[in-house]
Amino acid sequence: MSSEKVPSSATASSTAPPASPHVELAKGVNGLDKIVLRESRGSSAEVYLYGAHVTSWKNDHGEELLFVSNKALYKPPKAIRGGIPICFPQFGGLGPLEQHGFARNRFWTVDTDPPPFPTPTYSKAYVDLILRPSEEDIKIWPHSYEFRLRVALGPGGDLMLTSRVRNTNTDGKPFTFTFAYHTYFSVSDISEVRVEGLETLDYLDNLKYRERFTEQGDALTFESEVDKIYLSTPTKIAILDHEKKRTFVIRKDGLPDAVVWNPWDKKAKAMADFGDDEYKHMLCVEAAAIEKSITLKPGEEWKGRQELSAVPSSYCSGQLDPQKVLQSS
Numbered sequence: 324m325s326s327e328k329v330p331s332s333a334t335a336s337s338t339a340p341p342a343s344p345h346v347e348l349a350k351g352v353n354g355l356d357k358i359v360l361r362e363s364r365g366s367s368a369e370v371y372l373y374g375a376h377v378t379s380w381k382n383d384h385g386e387e388l389l390f391v392s393n394k395a396l397y398k399p400p401k402a403i404r405g406g407i408p409i410c411f412p413q414f415g416g417l418g419p420l421e422q423h424g425f426a427r428n429r430f431w432t433v434d435t436d437p438p439p440f441p442t443p444t445y446s447k448a449y450v451d452l453i454l455r456p457s458e459e460d461i462k463i464w465p466h467s468y469e470f471r472l473r474v475a476l477g478p479g480g481d482l483m484l485t486s487r488v489r490n491t492n493t494d495g496k497p498f499t500f501t502f503a504y505h506t507y508f509s510v511s512d513i514s515e516v517r518v519e520g521l522e523t524l525d526y527l528d529n530l531k532y533r534e535r536f537t538e539q540g541d542a543l544t545f546e547s548e549v550d551k552i553y554l555s556t557p558t559k560i561a562i563l564d565h566e567k568k569r570t571f572v573i574r575k576d577g578l579p580d581a582v583v584w585n586p587w588d589k590k591a592k593a594m595a596d597f598g599d600d601e602y603k604h605m606l607c608v609e610a611a612a613i614e615k616s617i618t619l620k621p622g623e624e625w626k627g628r629q630e631l632s633a634v635p636s637s638y639c640s641g642q643l644d645p646q647k648v649l650q651s652s
């Protein structure tokens with residue numbers, strides 16, 4: 324636990340959340356602290372303080388909706404492979420920092436007294452986490468900030484993540500960052516999956532030196548490695564799992580871009596913390612702010628939010644009109 328990294332003024336931060344039947348502090352893999360959220364109707368989520376990393380999201384039937392690799396290490400400094408890593412203050416290799424920045428491999432603390440939200444969270448199953456830079460962090464990214472993440476389960480089992488980043492520099496300097504919720508969705512079989520909401524959009528292809536292309540055709544389907552940054556995407560994206568008869572809906576705010584990633588067989592084999600065949604059962608669709616980086620002056624705050632829901636779909640019988648999924652609120 325690195326609560327010693329938190330400045331002494333941060334009296335409202337601790338390891339334990341306030342006691343509640345909806346929020347519990349527990350030990351996860353390798354003794355790492357995790358917060359378990361439980362909603363009255365049976366859905367649940369787990370968040371490791373290491374990385375503020377959501378590693379589980381289950382519906383009220385107890386079905387896991389996120390993918391986490393069987394080979395995930397749960398060992399600092401490696402980020403956990405799967406779930407929802409937080410990429411901050413840099414997405415990918417787009418800057419001088421380590422891949423995807425450092426927030427995903429820092430120990431966060433529970434923030435027991437966060438500043439109020441403009442809209443309240445209609446749930447008791449939520450936790451607020453906070454990250455502030457350590458002295459070591461300031462050497463690699465010379466800025467002072469407060470990164471607050473609220474993870475909440477809605478009454479219907481929706482998973483809501485709200486990030487608030489505030490520039491607390493006292494030297495008058497702005498800072499700039501890129502960001503992503505690197506969500507790994509669990510899917511039955513990648514070849515049965517379609518993504519709706521990104522067709523006809525421009526994207527940067529990470530497999531082609533980030534050259535810009537325009538997506539053609541209908542929905543996205545998958546038959547080989549994909550690593551694309553879709554630009555100026557709609558606030559709603561749907562992932563249709565034909566075999567599971569399940570549709571994930573991502574609603575997002577403050578996050579214009581969306582990364583779609585599946586490593587496929589060759590890259591899967593090259594990753595030590597990822598099973599050779601696991602690419603068949605996951606798809607990353609990552610709500611992000613990448614193309615236009617975010618700049619904050621001292622005192623300014625940025626907010627980026629994603630809300631995930633999983634709804635039964637009858638897509639395989641041809642009844643689901645993906646446009647309806649995308650258009651309904």
Ligand SMILES: O=P(O)(O)OC[C@H]1O[C@H](O)[C@H](O)[C@@H](O)[C@@H]1O
Pocket residue numbers: 402415422423505529550551582583584607
């Ligand atoms: O292995 P990681 O550092 O977790 O990155 C996993 C993947 O993340 C994103 O989706 C990037 O677009 C990919 O290029 C990268 O391979």
